[in-house]
Amino acid sequence: xxxxxxxxxxxxxxxxxxxxxxxxxxxxxxxxxxxxxxxxxxxxxxxxxxxxxxxxxxxxxxxxxxxxxxxxxxxxxxxx
Amino acid sequence: xxxxxxxxxxxxxxxxxxxxxxxxxxxxxxxxxxxxxxxxxxxxxxxxxxxxxxxxxxxxxxxxxxxxxxxxxxxxxxxxxxxxxxxxxxxxxxxxxxxxxxxxxxxxxxxxxxxxxxxxxxxxxxxxxxxxxxxxxxx
Numbered sequence: 001x002x003x004x005x006x007x008x009x010x011x012x013x014x015x016x017x018x019x020x021x022x023x024x025x026x027x028x029x030x031x032x033x034x035x036x037x038x039x040x041x042x043x044x045x046x047x048x049x050x051x052x053x054x055x056x057x058x059x060x061x062x063x064x065x066x067x068x069x070x071x072x073x074x075x076x077x078x079x080x
Numbered sequence: 081x082x083x084x085x086x087x088x089x090x091x092x093x094x095x096x097x098x099x100x101x102x103x104x105x106x107x108x109x110x111x112x113x114x115x116x117x118x119x120x121x122x123x124x125x126x127x128x129x130x131x132x133x134x135x136x137x138x139x140x141x142x143x144x145x146x147x148x149x150x151x152x153x154x155x156x157x158x159x160x161x162x163x164x165x166x167x168x169x170x171x172x173x174x175x176x177x178x179x180x181x182x183x184x185x186x187x188x189x190x191x192x193x194x195x196x197x198x199x200x201x202x203x204x205x206x207x208x209x210x211x212x213x214x215x216x217x218x219x
Contacts, residue, residue: 043192
C-alpha cells in the first residue's frame, strides 16, 4: 500500500467511525484532538485500524503518535 | 459448569437482590457463557416482564463473573473491579417473562490496555432477546 493509499483509506474509515469531515484529517493535525478521542474511544480506534489496515496497534504505538503524519508513518512501518 | 449459584458471588461484586447471573458455564480468553433464571421476585420485573436494564446488567455480570473466574485461575488476589465504560449498538428484540431460563453469551472482540470491547447476547432457549456492545474497564 502506497502512502497516498494509506492516507485515503485512513481518511475514509476514520471520518466514518468518528463522524468528522475528511478535510479535517490533515497530516499536520493532531489525531486525538481532531477525532475528539477520550481514553475509551481508543478501543474503537484499535478495532477500525485492525479491520481496515490489518494490524492491531498497541498503547506503545499510540504514545508515539501526535499528528496524522505520525500515524501514517506507523502504518507504513507496520504493513509494508 | 465452572461456577454454581452458591459460589457465583465469589466472582462478582453484586449482592442480592441485584444478582443477575446464576451460573458461569464457560469462560476462556474468547468469551463467557452464563445461565440465569428469572425469578418471580426479581426487582426488575414489571408487568411480568424482565426489563431491558436487567438484561443489560445480566451481560455486565456475565463479564464480571468470566473475568473474575479467569483471574482466579492465575492468582489468589481479589478480582479486579470492572466498570461499564460505554454501551453501544443496543438491540432489544423481546423481554422474558418470570420463570424464563436465560443463556447469555459474551464474545471478547478486542482488548486495549485495561479496556475490553465485548459483544453480549441474551437468549431464552434459542430466541435472541437483547444484544449490545460494552466497553468494560478493569481497574
